[in-house]
Amino acid sequence: MQAHQADELDTAEKLYREILKLQPMQPDALHYLGVLCHQCGRSDEAVELIGKALSITPRHPDAHNNLGNVHKECDRPLEAEACYRRALECGPTHYNALSNLAVVLEIQDRLDDAFNAYTALLQQAPQFAPGHYLLGLFLRNHAQNVEHLEQSAECFRTAFEIDPRNVRALEALGVSLYALKRHEEAAQVYRDWLVREPENPVPRHMLAACGGADAPARADDDYVRNVFDGFAESFDEQLLKNLGYRAPQVLTDALTQVLEAPQSRLDVLDAGCGTGLCAPLIRPWARQLTGVDLSGGMVEKARLRGGYDTLAVAELTAYLEAQPAAYDVVLSADTLVYFGDLLPVLRASRAALRPDGWVAFTLEALDGELDRSELSSSGRYRHSRNYVERALLQTGFDDIRIVPDTLRKEAGEPVRGWVVLARRDSSDVRGEAE
Structure with a gap:
């Protein structure tokens, strides 16, 4: 378990298996080996191992909760819900199981049930900071009126007061305050944060985002890496399931209108691959599918998801510059929203x-x-249609197609976006700007 907690997974797996050779039905070894297998992308084996552990110790709430986590992360919310409910039958004060139950109810769009579960959690555990943070996200994600946004801000404030290490709650507080048009309060949250952590790129970027400082031409690498490394574990859950995230699907749907029928002939770069949501969608066209992302945490999730021939952790513009004439398609789902100036990329x-x-x-x-x-x-940056068209023409693209679509929800409202396709002009680049 020490090796497992230290992320020395090969060592931990070897030792768990040695224990099971000596005592094949040792329940803790089965349980934790199952958790490890899921971490390594072997989720079917994880279900089998944790199931064996529960056949020996059927009233073990942690094992039920971890089995629920495997199902949740494999997009099986009904199975996950059943596991969390069994965990709570065995341990009524298992706050993580109750928190996870609220999340899977939200994933199923059972919003009243999810709200009741979050409320029950905070009644039982008023000092459980993650509960306040998750309820804040829930209220903001599904806000129907200004009161929901105000309540979300209070949840984030409470989460940070209970656990000052939870800086994601502080960032979320600033976003909710800005959505409430309390712009100066939002800026002050980030100023106070910068006083405490002057080298932290997150409050520096977010202060600019709410108008408290000059906006950079693009998000700083350290900001992007910091945010997405911290977001890797919950990215799919929050965006894909709770915010109706559609960018990978609408982007690949648009590409199918210009590409030939899928015959695994193209070299494709998923630029800003994140957790790998585009991989199964574009894979039928790809002879070689490469993913690149600045966040090592996100790339590791993409590796576990599978579908890529090559994955790299790198800054996008520099990576592209080092791959001359290497690809037939470069696709990028919601990555260029971190670039204000699109010309270099x-x-x-x-x-x-x-x-x-x-x-x-x-x-x-x-x-x-x-x-x-x-x-x-x-x-994130927003771009006008005229800006996008001019930038593409200026950098040597033609056959430009810019279509409006909804990419996700935020604060209960649809986020409008552009789905952009353009073909490399085979002539020399015309009129590039420095």
């Missing part, structure tokens, strides 16, 4: 494409006819 994308290759990406939409981008309070 589009120029690098063109260089990485073969003649007549396609770039495909999503952006958040900025209203109006002006040619501009802006950093929004979410920490």
Whole structure:
């Protein structure tokens, strides 16, 4: 268990299996080996092992909870719900199981049941900081009125007061305050945070996002890495299941309109691959599918999901520049929202494409006819249609297609975006700007 907790998974697995050679039905070894197998992407084996442990110790709430986690992360919410309910039958004060139950109820869009579960959790455990944080996310994600946003802000404030290490609650507090148009309060949250942690890139970026400092041309690498390494464990759960995240699907659907029938002939780069949500969608077209992301935590999740031939942890523009004429398709689902100035990354994308290759990406939409981008309070950039079209023409793309679509929900409202496709002009780049 010490090796397991230290993330020395090979050592831990060897030792668990040695124990099971000596005592094949040792329940703790079965249970924790199952947890380890799930961490390594062997979830079917995990279900079998934890099930064996529970056949020996059927009233073990931790094992029921961990089996629920395996089902939840394998997109089996009904099975997960049953496991969490059994954990609570065995241990009524198992706060993690109750918290997880609320999450899977939310995933199933049973919002009243989820709210009741979060409320019950905080009645039982008023000092359980993760419960306040999760209820804050729930209220903001599904906000129907301003009171829900106000309540979310109070939840985030309480979560941070209970556990000052939970800086994600502090970031979320600033976002909720800005959504309430309490802009100066939001800025002050980030200023106070910077006083405590002057080198932390998150409050520095978010202060700019709410108008308290000049916006950078693109999000700092340290900011992106920090946010997504911390977000890796819950990314799919929060975006895909709770916020109706659609960017990978709408992007690959758009690509099917310009690509030939899938015959595994193309070299494809998933630029900003995250946890690998695009891989199963684009895989039928790919001879070689490469994923690159700045966050090592996200790349590890993509590795466990599978589907890629190669994965790399790298900054996107530099990676593209180092791959001349290597790809037939470069696709990027909700990665360029962290670039205000698109020219450098589009120029690098063109260089990485073969003649007549396609770039495909999503952006958040900025209203109006002006040619501009802006950093929004979410920490992501929005771009006007005219800006996107001009940037693509300027960096050597033609056959430009920009279609509006809804990418996700935020604070109960749809996030409008652009689904963008463009083909590499086979001639030399015209009129590039420095």
